[in-house]
Amino acid sequence: MTDSLIADSADRLMAEVVTPAAVRGLKDRASAAPVWMQLAESGFLDALVAEAQGGAGLSAAETLPVLLAAGRHALPLPLAATMAARTAIAAARETIPEGIIAIAAAARADDGALVAQVPAGEFADMVLVPDGDGAILLAADAAHREATGEGTFCRMRWRAANGPRLPGFDALLCGARIETAEMVGAMEALCATTLRYANDRAQFGKPIGKFQAVQQQLAVMTELVHGARAAAHLAAAAPGSMEAVAAAKVTIGEGAMEVAAIAHAVHGAIGMTEELDLHLLSDRLRRGRLRYGSEPYWAERLGRAVLAAPDATLLDFVRTRVFF
Amino acid sequence: MTSLASLPPAAIPPEDEALRPEVKAFLAKQLEDMPPERRARSWMGSDPAFSRALGQRGWLGLSLPKRYGGAERGFFARFVIAEELLAAGAPVAAHWITDRQSGPLILRYGTEAQRAFYLPKISAGEIFFCIGMSEPNSGSDLASVRTRAEPLPGGGYRLNGRKIWTSNAAICHYMIALVRTSGTPDDRQKGLSQVIIDLRQPGIAIRPIRDLSGDAHFAEVTFDDVLMPAEALIGEEGAGWEQVNAELAFERSGPERILSSMVLVDTWLGYLKSLPAHGRDDIVLVGRLAAHLAALRALSLSVTARLVAGDSPVVHAALVKDLGTTYEQMIPQAIAAAIAADPGASPPDALLRTLAYTVSMAPSFSLRGGTREILRGMIARGIGLR
Structure with a gap:
């Protein structure tokens, strides 16, 4: 499949299945089932799995359009996490389980149990949990699950952590990359919907988009979306690079705040209503920033790498460690 | 839309x-x-x-x-x-x-x-070459230029007027100027042409203008009955506006819209690397500088690919320039804050002098080559708002 074929079919699928009403209705595993069934039938689940293991063998860069489309529709389900998890499981020659797989951001031992923080954990059948220098695949049913109540993640607790091990799988890195890609999709949708509103809404006898003060804000929003998309492409091209993923999480996180603020400023009071879909997208950005480490976390990791590197210039560092 | x-x-x-x-x-x-x-x-x-x-x-x-x-x-x-x-x-x-x-x-x-x-x-x-665009009364409103190349019977032009903020005019051999070859300033974009002016001919005075850092890279150039041959015209007579805009795509999307503060960054990094330990704020700032450089470079490369393909990505170039110069301007302010976060710190003099220069020139980053407000207006037009 070419890029635009993937993009087109992902867009069509999301528009049909991930409607604003469906997004509002997604609260837990039971409500996720009908939506998930249609997503699973799409064939995207094994897009990244190697051809030798029965998948389509696509790269992270080639499947970026699927993540962008998911973000544009504020899909709460961990479709991209499931895609990545199935790929890692297949690569480790383990059996791919049925259902929704979430990727935990962090885990710690607590009084003999394993406690993990799991974005989208409320929908998960299985969870990939960080474990040493790899990850371990655990059944969600075996855990005590406690949602935060605001949609960012679940706290999950396993008394006994038994499951297949995936050596070398960096859950935090993988989760952060997926999150940034979907955030860019949400930023694109916010920009498009705000632009439409600015052309439709009239005040003082003309569309508010005719006022320079509004135009300048929409120009900035457009710039930020283009910059964010460039960063998402970098991370997708180098999914194993801490530096590339860190660059994306930092810049996209910072851009997301500004894009959400401008979208709401231009929409005015109507943007504050439950009825308008705007908040589905701005809330997606809020969750994205909170998941898998925010900007200071990734900036610190990146900054430490810069200071430890022998490169003569920052450009040398960025050129050789982020661009591949 | x-x-x-x-x-x-x-x-x-x-x-x-x-x-x-x-x-x-x-x-x-x-x-x-x-x-x-x-x-x-x-x-x-x-x-x-x-x-x-x-x-x-x-x-x-x-x-x-x-x-x-x-x-x-x-x-x-x-x-x-x-x-x-x-x-x-x-x-x-x-x-x-x-x-x-x-x-x-x-x-x-x-x-x-x-x-x-x-x-x-x-x-x-x-x-x-230097570029003759701005005039004493034509800055952001470039279409209002008054410098006139009056066509002469039998060919050639007589040039009168004044250009200002012309970078490096004093060391350049030629200027490519946007001038009026027909009509009046009220005709706006119509009647403008680009001409190549040999700066060594009679009737041209170049007066350097000292900037706030003490340098004199820009200048005011006056034309007083300068006679030019017909070959001075570049491109089509009357197509100057379109040509200038195509030129700006080259001017606005390159690495010079991202890297203007990079010597300061690397000088600061050199200082940090010489210290035995680093505070978290400094480390986070270093990471932010690297992250934004990466994203901006990727964007600039994408626009360069459009230039290679023969496009004239004017709006995308404006977008790179606004984002890039915002980054360039953030750098000296952030490094200034970092350097003096400890009132007792004693950074090297060369770092402080580099910072002083960069802070003083930073406002120009979003002025030269089209102001931020003009660029955002172009982007607004590009997304169908005007």
């Missing part, structure tokens, strides 16, 4: 990337003794001998065809060399505008005779 097309990611072809080590080695030797506060002048610092040395190495006119003395390497080769020159803080101002936009402009709109005359000398670093 239209939205602005997203640009696919682009990478530098390996044969162009291969230029980098040689450029690095050359610069390490050339700039060995130049202190950071001078290197911080970046594309504002000029040294004609340095520019000629680049020409001798074949590093000018990279996008020009071989039959005109160019390297026929294209915009990515230029991108690589520009990055290294700017990151190192080489004094590139003498040839910068010539190489970036005058050469490509002459190639695109010039007659065969104009190409054959100017382009080989540009590639050799023998002649330098």
Whole structure:
């Protein structure tokens, strides 16, 4: 499949299945089932799995359009996490389980149990949990699950952590990359919907988009979306690079705040209503920033790498460690 | 409503990337003794001998065809060399505008005779061009220019008027100016043309203007009954506005809109690396600087790929410039805060001088080549708001 074929079919699928009403209705595993069934039938689940293991063998860069489309529709389900998890499981020659797989951001031992923080954990059948220098695949049913109540993640607790091990799988890195890609999709949708509103809404006898003060804000929003998309492409091209993923999480996180603020400023009071879909997208950005480490976390990791590197210039560092 | 097309990611072809080590080695030797506060002048610092040395190495006119003395390497080769020159803080101002936009402009709109005359000398670093756009009463409102090239019976023009803020006019051989060749200022974009003015002819006065850092890179240029031959016209008479706008795509999307504060960054990093330990705020700032540089570079490369494809991505170039100069301006303010976060810290004098220069010049980053507000207006038009 070419890029635009993937993009087109992902867009069509999301528009049909991930409607604003469906997004509002997604609260837990039971409500996720009908939506998930249609997503699973799409064939995207094994897009990244190697051809030798029965998948389509696509790269992270080639499947970026699927993540962008998911973000544009504020899909709460961990479709991209499931895609990545199935790929890692297949690569480790383990059996791919049925259902929704979430990727935990962090885990710690607590009084003999394993406690993990799991974005989208409320929908998960299985969870990939960080474990040493790899990850371990655990059944969600075996855990005590406690949602935060605001949609960012679940706290999950396993008394006994038994499951297949995936050596070398960096859950935090993988989760952060997926999150940034979907955030860019949400930023694109916010920009498009705000632009439409600015052309439709009239005040003082003309569309508010005719006022320079509004135009300048929409120009900035457009710039930020283009910059964010460039960063998402970098991370997708180098999914194993801490530096590339860190660059994306930092810049996209910072851009997301500004894009959400401008979208709401231009929409005015109507943007504050439950009825308008705007908040589905701005809330997606809020969750994205909170998941898998925010900007200071990734900036610190990146900054430490810069200071430890022998490169003569920052450009040398960025050129050789982020661009591949 | 239209939205602005997203640009696919682009990478530098390996044969162009291969230029980098040689450029690095050359610069390490050339700039060995130049202190950071001078290197911080970046594309504002000029040294004609340095520019000629680049020409001798074949590093000018990279996008020009071989039959005109160019390297026929294209915009990515230029991108690589520009990055290294700017990151190192080489004094590139003498040839910068010539190489970036005058050469490509002459190639695109010039007659065969104009190409054959100017382009080989540009590639050799023998002649330098400045750009005559702003006038005392025409800044952001460029279409209001009043400098007039009056067509003479029997061919040629008589030029009268004044250009201002012309960078490096005093060391340049030619100016490519936007002038009125017909109509009145009320005709706005209509009746404007671009002319190549030989700055060594009678009737031209160049008055350098000192900037707030003490340099005198820009100038006011006065034309008093300057007689020009018909061949002074570049491109079509009356098409000056369109030509100028196409030129701005070259001017606005390159690494010079991202790297203007990079000598300061690397000087600060050098200082940090000399310290035994680092505070978290400093480390986070270093990471942010790296992260934004990466994203901006990716965007700039994407626009460069459009130039390679023969497009004129004017709106995308405006977008890169606004984002890039915002980054360039954030840097000196953030580093100033970081350096003095400890009231007792004693950073090296050279770092403080580099910071002082960069802070003082930073406002110009979003003025030169089109102000931030004008660029955002262009983007607004590009997304269908105007």
